[in-house]
């Protein structure tokens with residue numbers, strides 16, 4: 001792909017193992033090297049400009065050139081570049097951020113706990129839940145129910161909670177105590193003639209059957225993303241969260257809302273939990289918390305979770321869990337400034353109004369011959385591609401068409417991501433209607449370019 005032995009591309013191939021990449025193919029195709037960012041755009045080393053239609057990894061709310069975040073980091077770096085929260089130590093950015101998050105939460109929350117990534121936060125949630133069950137004298141209550149196609153990260157517990165085969169295969173996962181229930185994907189999974197409400201009731205029954213089969217006294221928690229992101233942007237059907245929560249309350253099972261993608265405005269409300277009437281005991285936050293300018297994540301826990309943990313830490317002598325970088329002062333200062341920007345610029349309102357425009361434009365593509373389903377809410381959407389709209393069959397191997405269209409999108413100046421045959425759109429929350437039009441025009445051109453491959457003329 002590049003015959004200069006010391007080019008950045010060649011050095012990337014020589015020295016760097018990429019996440020979520022076919023390592024063998026990468027040796028042939030090499031990297032796309034991104035050099036700089038400007039608003040919703042990024043630019044590669046050759047000077048090609050792209051709309052970053054995934055906001056990086058669903059995460060850069062304020063765009064790629066926000067000076068106020070740079071200044072916040074610089075100020076904090078000069079004042080106190082590092083400190084931690086072990087042994088009752090604290091610092092102002094961490095205290096301010098904890099207070100801000102607890103006050104922002106859509107349900108009463110008690111404490112914030114800081115970690116560095118969504119995966120670490122979910123591993124921490126699992127450990128907190130086990131610790132709590134032991135504190136309550138319920139050592140059998142350790143199982144966590146997640147969902148097929150849910151995404152919760154890649155560390156050992158988080159990858160186990162994730163319900164996608166690529167995160168389990170050859171990693172010897174999932175670990176014990178993790179169960180997966182059905183995916184709330186109405187278009188793909190509903191029976192003929194089943195309404196959304198009926199489908200949701202069936203999924204709630206599936207959940208109850210699983211709980212009863214395992215023994216309710218062994219189930220500690222249920223974890224779910226308000227909208228499934230990496231599983232293909234699956235928007236839950238009508239009544240889904242209400243019916244699921246009714247089952248969880250019946251058996252006194254805690255609810256963890258993984259708000260890592262939905263949190264901080266993505267769905268047109270501050271949290272996905274508000275959009276879908278979810279009342280979590282634990283909220284997991286990351287990504288848009290700092291627009292990913294620096295890594296930081298947090299858990300919000302309610303009194304029901306905090307109180308037993310406090311008792312157990314008192315009995316043992318410490319809460320034996322913590323990360324060197326947890327609540328890092330520079331990341332916390334950036335997160336605080338980022339949340340200020342989200343509020344000042346009403347980016348949640350922008351996700352609602354510009355998001356409605358994006359959804360409307362995408363839905364106009366529903367009758368396109370290779371479009372199976374258009375789904376989404378606010379500034380998150382996916383278009384699932386099929387070879388045949390009636391049978392919903394893929395074109396060749398699943399993911400092949402998604403890969404082709406994603407390739408054309410890149411040629412047309414848009415970085416998106418295909419999860420199999422679902423092309424995702426999750427742009428920075430600062431995007432304007434005009435920019436959405438440019439993005440969708442490029443998508444239309446990409447579909448048109450792919451069509452002759454799926455339906456060869458004649």
Ligand SMILES: Cc1ncc(COP(=O)(O)O)c(C=O)c1O
Pocket residue numbers: 057116117118119120122151152153154225229230258259260261286
């Ligand atoms: C819903 C959700 N939870 C957890 C994670 C894991 O976050 P991280 O990649 O920061 O470990 C992700 C990442 O995409 C996510 O989308």
